[in-house]
Amino acid sequence: MNTIAESLSVALAMVMHLDPRVTAIVALSLGVSLTSTLCSAAIGLPLGAAVAIGRFPGRDALIVALNSAMGLPPVVVGLVVYLLLSRAGPLGPLGILFTPQAMVIAQTVLIVPLVAALTRQIVDDAWVEYREQLQSLESSWLQSTLTLLWDTRWSLLTVLLAAFGRAASEVGAVIIVGGNIDGVTRVMTTAIALETSKGDLPLALGLGIVLITLVLALNVGAHVTRHWARARLG
Protein backbone atom coordinates (compact mmCIF):
# COMPACT_ATOMS: atom_id res chain seq x y z
CA MET A 1 0.00 0.00 0.00
CA ASN A 2 2.86 2.31 0.95
CA THR A 3 4.59 1.52 -2.31
CA ILE A 4 1.51 2.57 -4.25
CA ALA A 5 1.10 5.77 -2.24
CA GLU A 6 4.78 6.64 -2.59
CA SER A 7 4.75 5.87 -6.29
CA LEU A 8 1.66 8.01 -6.77
CA SER A 9 3.27 10.86 -4.85
CA VAL A 10 6.44 10.69 -6.97
CA ALA A 11 4.33 10.38 -10.14
CA LEU A 12 2.32 13.49 -9.29
CA ALA A 13 5.53 15.38 -8.58
CA MET A 14 6.94 14.30 -11.96
CA VAL A 15 3.83 15.53 -13.73
CA MET A 16 3.61 18.77 -11.77
CA HIS A 17 7.29 19.58 -12.32
CA LEU A 18 7.14 18.64 -16.00
CA ASP A 19 9.78 15.93 -15.74
CA PRO A 20 11.71 15.89 -19.04
CA ARG A 21 11.20 12.13 -19.48
CA VAL A 22 7.45 12.54 -19.06
CA THR A 23 7.16 15.60 -21.31
CA ALA A 24 9.21 13.99 -24.10
CA ILE A 25 7.04 10.89 -24.11
CA VAL A 26 3.80 12.91 -23.88
CA ALA A 27 4.91 15.22 -26.70
CA LEU A 28 5.68 12.28 -28.99
CA SER A 29 2.39 10.60 -28.09
CA LEU A 30 0.42 13.73 -28.86
CA GLY A 31 2.32 14.30 -32.10
CA VAL A 32 1.73 10.75 -33.35
CA SER A 33 -1.92 10.59 -32.28
CA LEU A 34 -2.82 14.06 -33.58
CA THR A 35 -1.20 13.30 -36.93
CA SER A 36 -2.99 9.99 -37.25
CA THR A 37 -6.28 11.67 -36.28
CA LEU A 38 -5.78 14.30 -38.99
CA CYS A 39 -4.94 11.59 -41.53
CA SER A 40 -7.99 9.57 -40.52
CA ALA A 41 -10.15 12.71 -40.81
CA ALA A 42 -8.83 13.36 -44.32
CA ILE A 43 -9.73 9.80 -45.33
CA GLY A 44 -12.64 8.88 -43.09
CA LEU A 45 -14.81 12.02 -43.30
CA PRO A 46 -15.18 12.07 -47.10
CA LEU A 47 -15.38 8.26 -47.23
CA GLY A 48 -18.16 8.16 -44.62
CA ALA A 49 -20.07 11.00 -46.30
CA ALA A 50 -19.72 9.40 -49.72
CA VAL A 51 -21.09 6.10 -48.44
CA ALA A 52 -23.94 7.94 -46.70
CA ILE A 53 -25.06 9.90 -49.77
CA GLY A 54 -24.03 7.54 -52.54
CA ARG A 55 -26.18 4.68 -53.83
CA PHE A 56 -24.03 2.05 -55.50
CA PRO A 57 -23.78 -1.75 -55.70
CA GLY A 58 -22.12 -3.18 -52.61
CA ARG A 59 -22.99 -0.18 -50.41
CA ASP A 60 -24.57 -2.32 -47.71
CA ALA A 61 -21.58 -4.66 -47.68
CA LEU A 62 -19.25 -1.67 -47.35
CA ILE A 63 -21.28 -0.33 -44.42
CA VAL A 64 -21.08 -3.71 -42.67
CA ALA A 65 -17.34 -3.87 -43.40
CA LEU A 66 -16.76 -0.37 -41.98
CA ASN A 67 -18.81 -1.10 -38.89
CA SER A 68 -16.98 -4.38 -38.35
CA ALA A 69 -13.58 -2.75 -38.88
CA MET A 70 -14.25 -0.43 -35.93
CA GLY A 71 -13.41 -3.40 -33.75
CA LEU A 72 -10.13 -4.29 -35.46
CA PRO A 73 -7.69 -5.74 -32.90
CA PRO A 74 -4.74 -3.31 -32.63
CA VAL A 75 -2.17 -6.09 -32.53
CA VAL A 76 -3.47 -7.49 -35.81
CA VAL A 77 -3.32 -4.03 -37.39
CA GLY A 78 0.20 -3.66 -36.00
CA LEU A 79 1.19 -7.03 -37.44
CA VAL A 80 -0.20 -6.22 -40.90
CA VAL A 81 1.47 -2.80 -40.99
CA TYR A 82 4.69 -4.41 -39.72
CA LEU A 83 4.61 -6.93 -42.57
CA LEU A 84 3.93 -4.17 -45.11
CA LEU A 85 6.77 -1.98 -43.81
CA SER A 86 9.30 -4.69 -43.03
CA ARG A 87 12.34 -4.99 -45.26
CA ALA A 88 10.75 -7.84 -47.25
CA GLY A 89 7.33 -6.15 -47.42
CA PRO A 90 5.94 -4.11 -50.33
CA LEU A 91 6.59 -0.83 -48.48
CA GLY A 92 9.95 -1.95 -47.12
CA PRO A 93 11.96 0.39 -49.38
CA LEU A 94 10.44 3.35 -47.53
CA GLY A 95 12.53 2.34 -44.52
CA ILE A 96 10.14 3.72 -41.96
CA LEU A 97 9.64 0.68 -39.73
CA PHE A 98 10.36 1.54 -36.08
CA THR A 99 9.80 5.25 -36.68
CA PRO A 100 6.97 7.57 -35.61
CA GLN A 101 5.75 7.55 -39.25
CA ALA A 102 5.10 3.81 -38.98
CA MET A 103 3.18 4.43 -35.76
CA VAL A 104 1.09 7.10 -37.50
CA ILE A 105 0.27 4.65 -40.29
CA ALA A 106 -0.74 1.93 -37.84
CA GLN A 107 -2.91 4.27 -35.80
CA THR A 108 -4.48 5.73 -38.94
CA VAL A 109 -5.39 2.25 -40.20
CA LEU A 110 -6.87 1.54 -36.80
CA ILE A 111 -9.07 4.64 -36.55
CA VAL A 112 -10.10 5.31 -40.18
CA PRO A 113 -12.92 2.73 -39.90
CA LEU A 114 -14.12 4.40 -36.70
CA VAL A 115 -14.19 7.85 -38.31
CA ALA A 116 -15.74 6.61 -41.57
CA ALA A 117 -18.41 4.44 -39.94
CA LEU A 118 -19.55 7.10 -37.45
CA THR A 119 -19.41 9.81 -40.14
CA ARG A 120 -21.53 7.60 -42.38
CA GLN A 121 -24.16 7.23 -39.65
CA ILE A 122 -24.24 10.95 -38.78
CA VAL A 123 -24.33 12.15 -42.40
CA ASP A 124 -26.89 9.48 -43.32
CA ASP A 125 -29.26 10.79 -40.65
CA ALA A 126 -28.76 14.36 -41.86
CA TRP A 127 -29.23 13.26 -45.49
CA VAL A 128 -32.65 11.79 -44.67
CA GLU A 129 -33.64 15.20 -43.35
CA TYR A 130 -31.97 17.41 -45.99
CA ARG A 131 -32.22 15.30 -49.15
CA GLU A 132 -35.35 16.76 -50.71
CA GLN A 133 -34.44 20.35 -49.83
CA LEU A 134 -30.95 19.99 -51.31
CA GLN A 135 -32.31 18.27 -54.41
CA SER A 136 -34.89 21.04 -54.74
CA LEU A 137 -32.02 23.55 -54.66
CA GLU A 138 -30.27 21.48 -57.34
CA SER A 139 -27.31 20.85 -55.10
CA SER A 140 -24.77 18.58 -56.77
CA TRP A 141 -23.47 15.42 -55.10
CA LEU A 142 -20.27 17.20 -54.07
CA GLN A 143 -22.10 20.31 -52.86
CA SER A 144 -24.50 18.16 -50.83
CA THR A 145 -21.61 16.23 -49.30
CA LEU A 146 -19.83 19.42 -48.27
CA THR A 147 -23.07 20.94 -46.95
CA LEU A 148 -23.80 17.90 -44.82
CA LEU A 149 -20.24 17.64 -43.51
CA TRP A 150 -20.32 21.31 -42.52
CA ASP A 151 -23.78 21.11 -40.98
CA THR A 152 -22.87 18.09 -38.86
CA ARG A 153 -19.45 19.47 -37.93
CA TRP A 154 -20.05 19.48 -34.18
CA SER A 155 -21.11 15.85 -34.15
CA LEU A 156 -18.14 15.01 -36.38
CA LEU A 157 -15.81 16.84 -34.01
CA THR A 158 -16.95 14.44 -31.31
CA VAL A 159 -16.13 11.57 -33.67
CA LEU A 160 -12.63 12.94 -34.20
CA LEU A 161 -12.13 13.39 -30.47
CA ALA A 162 -13.19 9.77 -29.94
CA ALA A 163 -10.78 8.70 -32.69
CA PHE A 164 -7.96 10.67 -31.07
CA GLY A 165 -8.77 9.05 -27.74
CA ARG A 166 -8.60 5.57 -29.28
CA ALA A 167 -5.31 6.40 -31.01
CA ALA A 168 -3.72 7.90 -27.91
CA SER A 169 -4.70 5.01 -25.65
CA GLU A 170 -3.76 2.24 -28.08
CA VAL A 171 -0.68 0.12 -27.33
CA GLY A 172 -0.72 -3.09 -29.39
CA ALA A 173 -0.14 -1.67 -32.86
CA VAL A 174 2.40 1.02 -31.99
CA ILE A 175 4.58 -1.28 -29.94
CA ILE A 176 4.86 -3.69 -32.91
CA VAL A 177 5.62 -1.11 -35.61
CA GLY A 178 7.41 1.41 -33.37
CA GLY A 179 9.51 -0.95 -31.34
CA ASN A 180 9.22 1.20 -28.18
CA ILE A 181 12.65 2.75 -28.75
CA ASP A 182 13.60 5.21 -26.01
CA GLY A 183 13.56 8.77 -27.29
CA VAL A 184 12.41 7.71 -30.74
CA THR A 185 9.17 5.73 -30.68
CA ARG A 186 8.35 5.45 -26.99
CA VAL A 187 4.86 6.82 -26.37
CA MET A 188 2.74 6.93 -23.24
CA THR A 189 1.07 3.54 -23.60
CA THR A 190 4.21 1.62 -24.58
CA ALA A 191 6.19 3.38 -21.85
CA ILE A 192 3.58 2.48 -19.24
CA ALA A 193 3.76 -1.19 -20.30
CA LEU A 194 7.55 -1.19 -20.20
CA GLU A 195 8.05 0.76 -16.97
CA THR A 196 5.48 -1.38 -15.18
CA SER A 197 7.32 -4.54 -16.21
CA LYS A 198 10.59 -2.95 -15.03
CA GLY A 199 9.05 -1.93 -11.72
CA ASP A 200 9.42 1.83 -12.31
CA LEU A 201 5.96 2.53 -11.03
CA PRO A 202 6.27 6.32 -10.56
CA LEU A 203 6.96 6.95 -14.27
CA ALA A 204 4.27 4.47 -15.31
CA LEU A 205 1.78 6.07 -12.95
CA GLY A 206 2.77 9.59 -14.00
CA LEU A 207 2.16 8.74 -17.64
CA GLY A 208 -1.06 6.99 -16.68
CA ILE A 209 -2.26 10.15 -14.93
CA VAL A 210 -1.48 12.22 -18.02
CA LEU A 211 -3.20 9.71 -20.30
CA ILE A 212 -6.35 9.51 -18.19
CA THR A 213 -6.45 13.29 -17.80
CA LEU A 214 -6.11 13.66 -21.55
CA VAL A 215 -8.94 11.22 -22.31
CA LEU A 216 -11.12 12.85 -19.65
CA ALA A 217 -10.40 16.33 -21.03
CA LEU A 218 -11.31 15.15 -24.51
CA ASN A 219 -14.63 13.77 -23.34
CA VAL A 220 -15.42 16.93 -21.38
CA GLY A 221 -14.48 18.95 -24.46
CA ALA A 222 -16.74 16.84 -26.69
CA HIS A 223 -19.63 17.11 -24.26
CA VAL A 224 -19.32 20.87 -23.81
CA THR A 225 -18.92 21.45 -27.55
CA ARG A 226 -22.00 19.40 -28.39
CA HIS A 227 -24.15 21.21 -25.83
CA TRP A 228 -22.84 24.61 -26.86
CA ALA A 229 -23.56 23.88 -30.49
CA ARG A 230 -27.05 22.56 -29.78
CA ALA A 231 -27.91 25.63 -27.70
CA ARG A 232 -26.46 28.06 -30.23
CA LEU A 233 -27.35 26.44 -33.55
CA GLY A 234 -30.33 24.27 -32.70
Next chain:
Amino acid sequence: MGDAECGGLPIAASRVDVVRGETQVLSAVDVSIECGVRTFILGENGSGKSTLLRVLHGLVAPTRGSITWGGSGLRPPRQAMVFQRPVLLRRSAAANIRHALKLAGVRGANSDRCIENALERVGLASLANRAARVLSGGEQQRLALARAWALVPEVLFLDEPTASLDPPSARAVEAIIRDIHALGTTIVMTTHHLPQAKRLADSVVLLHAGRIAEHTPAAQFFNEPRSAYGRAFLEGERL
Protein backbone atom coordinates in the same frame (compact mmCIF):
# COMPACT_ATOMS: atom_id res chain seq x y z
CA MET B 1 -49.82 40.21 -60.74
CA GLY B 2 -46.42 41.31 -61.98
CA ASP B 3 -44.82 40.25 -65.24
CA ALA B 4 -44.65 36.51 -65.06
CA GLU B 5 -41.64 34.71 -66.52
CA CYS B 6 -42.76 31.45 -68.00
CA GLY B 7 -39.82 29.77 -69.73
CA GLY B 8 -40.37 26.59 -67.72
CA LEU B 9 -44.14 26.65 -68.11
CA PRO B 10 -46.59 25.14 -68.64
CA ILE B 11 -45.70 22.12 -66.52
CA ALA B 12 -47.48 19.23 -68.17
CA ALA B 13 -47.94 15.81 -66.59
CA SER B 14 -49.15 13.22 -69.05
CA ARG B 15 -50.58 9.85 -67.97
CA VAL B 16 -48.35 9.91 -64.89
CA ASP B 17 -48.29 6.86 -62.64
CA VAL B 18 -46.25 6.67 -59.48
CA VAL B 19 -45.92 3.28 -57.84
CA ARG B 20 -44.15 2.72 -54.52
CA GLY B 21 -43.73 -0.93 -53.68
CA GLU B 22 -47.21 -2.40 -53.94
CA THR B 23 -48.94 0.97 -53.66
CA GLN B 24 -50.23 2.91 -56.66
CA VAL B 25 -49.79 6.49 -55.41
CA LEU B 26 -50.76 8.28 -58.62
CA SER B 27 -52.76 6.82 -61.52
CA ALA B 28 -52.88 8.20 -65.05
CA VAL B 29 -52.60 11.83 -63.89
CA ASP B 30 -52.96 14.42 -66.65
CA VAL B 31 -52.53 17.97 -65.47
CA SER B 32 -51.13 21.22 -66.76
CA ILE B 33 -49.85 24.06 -64.59
CA GLU B 34 -50.21 27.36 -66.41
CA CYS B 35 -48.06 30.46 -66.11
CA GLY B 36 -48.99 32.92 -63.36
CA VAL B 37 -51.80 30.78 -61.97
CA ARG B 38 -52.11 29.81 -58.31
CA THR B 39 -52.96 26.12 -58.51
CA PHE B 40 -54.02 24.37 -55.33
CA ILE B 41 -53.89 20.59 -55.06
CA LEU B 42 -56.56 19.34 -52.69
CA GLY B 43 -57.55 15.90 -51.49
CA GLU B 44 -57.82 13.61 -48.52
CA ASN B 45 -54.82 12.25 -46.64
CA GLY B 46 -53.07 9.69 -48.82
CA SER B 47 -54.69 10.93 -52.02
CA GLY B 48 -51.27 11.66 -53.56
CA LYS B 49 -51.13 15.46 -53.20
CA SER B 50 -47.55 15.68 -51.95
CA THR B 51 -46.37 13.09 -54.47
CA LEU B 52 -47.96 15.01 -57.35
CA LEU B 53 -46.33 18.22 -56.10
CA ARG B 54 -42.93 16.46 -56.05
CA VAL B 55 -43.51 15.04 -59.53
CA LEU B 56 -44.32 18.51 -60.86
CA HIS B 57 -41.17 19.89 -59.18
CA GLY B 58 -39.05 17.04 -60.53
CA LEU B 59 -38.15 15.54 -57.16
CA VAL B 60 -40.01 12.30 -57.90
CA ALA B 61 -39.75 10.61 -61.28
CA PRO B 62 -42.95 9.09 -62.64
CA THR B 63 -43.02 5.31 -62.81
CA ARG B 64 -44.91 5.66 -66.10
CA GLY B 65 -45.97 8.66 -68.15
CA SER B 66 -44.08 11.88 -68.71
CA ILE B 67 -43.55 15.33 -67.31
CA THR B 68 -42.38 18.36 -69.25
CA TRP B 69 -41.49 21.90 -68.25
CA GLY B 70 -42.13 24.43 -70.99
CA GLY B 71 -42.08 21.57 -73.47
CA SER B 72 -38.71 20.28 -72.28
CA GLY B 73 -38.00 17.09 -70.40
CA LEU B 74 -35.32 18.87 -68.36
CA ARG B 75 -36.35 20.51 -65.13
CA PRO B 76 -35.67 24.25 -65.38
CA PRO B 77 -33.45 25.77 -62.71
CA ARG B 78 -35.78 28.54 -61.56
CA GLN B 79 -38.06 26.55 -59.32
CA ALA B 80 -38.22 26.49 -55.54
CA MET B 81 -40.03 24.41 -52.97
CA VAL B 82 -41.10 25.03 -49.39
CA PHE B 83 -41.89 21.97 -47.32
CA GLN B 84 -44.43 21.48 -44.57
CA ARG B 85 -41.62 21.21 -42.04
CA PRO B 86 -39.00 23.72 -43.15
CA VAL B 87 -35.60 22.18 -43.68
CA LEU B 88 -33.09 24.73 -42.44
CA LEU B 89 -29.36 24.34 -42.13
CA ARG B 90 -27.59 24.75 -38.81
CA ARG B 91 -26.52 28.28 -39.64
CA SER B 92 -27.88 31.77 -39.27
CA ALA B 93 -31.03 32.88 -41.08
CA ALA B 94 -28.94 34.93 -43.51
CA ALA B 95 -26.50 32.05 -44.08
CA ASN B 96 -29.38 29.75 -45.03
CA ILE B 97 -30.38 32.11 -47.83
CA ARG B 98 -26.73 32.65 -48.79
CA HIS B 99 -26.29 28.89 -49.18
CA ALA B 100 -29.26 28.66 -51.57
CA LEU B 101 -28.02 31.66 -53.56
CA LYS B 102 -24.52 30.19 -53.76
CA LEU B 103 -25.95 26.98 -55.23
CA ALA B 104 -27.78 29.15 -57.77
CA GLY B 105 -24.51 30.90 -58.63
CA VAL B 106 -25.28 34.23 -56.90
CA ARG B 107 -22.38 35.50 -54.78
CA GLY B 108 -20.82 38.59 -53.28
CA ALA B 109 -22.63 41.92 -53.14
CA ASN B 110 -25.54 40.59 -55.21
CA SER B 111 -26.02 37.82 -52.71
CA ASP B 112 -25.93 40.24 -49.75
CA ARG B 113 -28.52 42.47 -51.42
CA CYS B 114 -30.82 39.51 -52.19
CA ILE B 115 -30.53 38.26 -48.59
CA GLU B 116 -31.34 41.67 -47.18
CA ASN B 117 -34.35 42.11 -49.49
CA ALA B 118 -35.71 38.62 -48.88
CA LEU B 119 -35.48 38.91 -45.10
CA GLU B 120 -37.00 42.39 -45.22
CA ARG B 121 -39.95 41.14 -47.27
CA VAL B 122 -40.83 38.40 -44.77
CA GLY B 123 -40.22 40.59 -41.72
CA LEU B 124 -37.12 38.78 -40.49
CA ALA B 125 -34.48 41.45 -41.14
CA SER B 126 -33.83 41.87 -37.42
CA LEU B 127 -33.19 38.12 -37.06
CA ALA B 128 -30.69 37.82 -39.92
CA ASN B 129 -27.89 36.66 -37.65
CA ARG B 130 -30.00 34.43 -35.40
CA ALA B 131 -29.48 30.66 -35.76
CA ALA B 132 -32.24 29.44 -38.08
CA ARG B 133 -33.11 26.41 -36.01
CA VAL B 134 -33.82 28.37 -32.85
CA LEU B 135 -36.46 30.52 -34.58
CA SER B 136 -40.14 29.84 -33.87
CA GLY B 137 -42.11 27.57 -36.24
CA GLY B 138 -43.73 30.53 -37.97
CA GLU B 139 -40.40 32.35 -38.33
CA GLN B 140 -38.76 29.23 -39.72
CA GLN B 141 -41.48 28.89 -42.35
CA ARG B 142 -41.13 32.58 -43.26
CA LEU B 143 -37.39 32.07 -43.55
CA ALA B 144 -37.98 29.09 -45.86
CA LEU B 145 -40.20 31.34 -47.97
CA ALA B 146 -37.54 34.08 -47.93
CA ARG B 147 -34.97 31.54 -49.14
CA ALA B 148 -37.29 30.50 -51.95
CA TRP B 149 -38.14 34.11 -52.78
CA ALA B 150 -34.48 35.12 -52.95
CA LEU B 151 -34.07 32.68 -55.84
CA VAL B 152 -36.71 34.62 -57.83
CA PRO B 153 -38.40 31.40 -58.94
CA GLU B 154 -40.70 31.11 -61.92
CA VAL B 155 -42.62 28.49 -60.00
CA LEU B 156 -42.90 28.08 -56.24
CA PHE B 157 -44.11 24.73 -54.90
CA LEU B 158 -45.52 24.70 -51.38
CA ASP B 159 -46.34 21.51 -49.52
CA GLU B 160 -48.86 22.39 -46.82
CA PRO B 161 -46.72 25.31 -45.63
CA THR B 162 -49.14 26.37 -42.89
CA ALA B 163 -50.14 22.94 -41.60
CA SER B 164 -48.23 23.22 -38.33
CA LEU B 165 -48.65 26.95 -37.74
CA ASP B 166 -50.98 28.92 -35.50
CA PRO B 167 -53.59 31.11 -37.28
CA PRO B 168 -51.60 34.41 -37.11
CA SER B 169 -48.46 32.71 -38.45
CA ALA B 170 -50.52 31.00 -41.14
CA ARG B 171 -52.00 34.35 -42.21
CA ALA B 172 -48.51 35.87 -42.31
CA VAL B 173 -47.37 33.04 -44.59
CA GLU B 174 -50.45 33.52 -46.78
CA ALA B 175 -49.62 37.22 -47.14
CA ILE B 176 -46.09 36.33 -48.23
CA ILE B 177 -47.42 33.83 -50.78
CA ARG B 178 -49.69 36.57 -52.17
CA ASP B 179 -46.71 38.95 -52.41
CA ILE B 180 -44.54 36.36 -54.17
CA HIS B 181 -47.35 35.66 -56.63
CA ALA B 182 -47.90 39.38 -57.19
CA LEU B 183 -44.31 39.64 -58.42
CA GLY B 184 -45.00 37.09 -61.13
CA THR B 185 -44.27 33.71 -59.60
CA THR B 186 -46.55 30.80 -60.45
CA ILE B 187 -47.75 29.05 -57.30
CA VAL B 188 -48.48 25.35 -56.89
CA MET B 189 -49.56 24.42 -53.38
CA THR B 190 -51.12 21.58 -51.42
CA THR B 191 -53.31 22.22 -48.41
CA HIS B 192 -55.97 20.64 -46.24
CA HIS B 193 -57.28 24.04 -45.27
CA LEU B 194 -60.25 24.77 -47.54
CA PRO B 195 -60.80 28.40 -46.43
CA GLN B 196 -57.16 29.06 -47.25
CA ALA B 197 -57.54 27.51 -50.70
CA LYS B 198 -60.68 29.61 -51.22
CA ARG B 199 -58.76 32.77 -50.30
CA LEU B 200 -55.69 32.08 -52.42
CA ALA B 201 -56.41 29.69 -55.27
CA ASP B 202 -57.09 30.53 -58.90
CA SER B 203 -57.37 26.90 -59.89
CA VAL B 204 -58.04 23.67 -57.99
CA VAL B 205 -56.81 20.16 -58.73
CA LEU B 206 -58.78 17.68 -56.64
CA LEU B 207 -57.21 14.26 -56.15
CA HIS B 208 -59.03 11.13 -55.08
CA ALA B 209 -57.10 7.91 -54.51
CA GLY B 210 -54.28 9.03 -56.78
CA ARG B 211 -56.54 10.12 -59.65
CA ILE B 212 -57.67 13.58 -60.63
CA ALA B 213 -61.32 13.94 -59.67
CA GLU B 214 -61.50 17.41 -61.21
CA HIS B 215 -59.37 20.36 -62.28
CA THR B 216 -61.47 23.51 -62.29
CA PRO B 217 -61.21 27.24 -61.64
CA ALA B 218 -61.31 27.85 -57.89
CA ALA B 219 -64.45 30.00 -58.02
CA GLN B 220 -66.35 27.24 -59.79
CA PHE B 221 -64.95 24.51 -57.52
CA PHE B 222 -66.05 26.24 -54.34
CA ASN B 223 -69.49 27.24 -55.74
CA GLU B 224 -70.42 24.32 -57.93
CA PRO B 225 -67.94 21.46 -58.16
CA ARG B 226 -68.18 19.42 -61.31
CA SER B 227 -67.71 16.01 -59.75
CA ALA B 228 -69.75 14.10 -57.22
CA TYR B 229 -66.53 13.55 -55.28
CA GLY B 230 -65.87 17.31 -55.31
CA ARG B 231 -69.29 17.99 -53.77
CA ALA B 232 -68.78 15.31 -51.15
CA PHE B 233 -65.28 16.57 -50.37
CA LEU B 234 -66.50 20.12 -49.77
CA GLU B 235 -69.24 18.82 -47.51
CA GLY B 236 -66.74 16.76 -45.54
CA GLU B 237 -68.13 13.44 -46.63
CA ARG B 238 -66.28 10.41 -47.91
CA LEU B 239 -67.27 8.60 -51.05
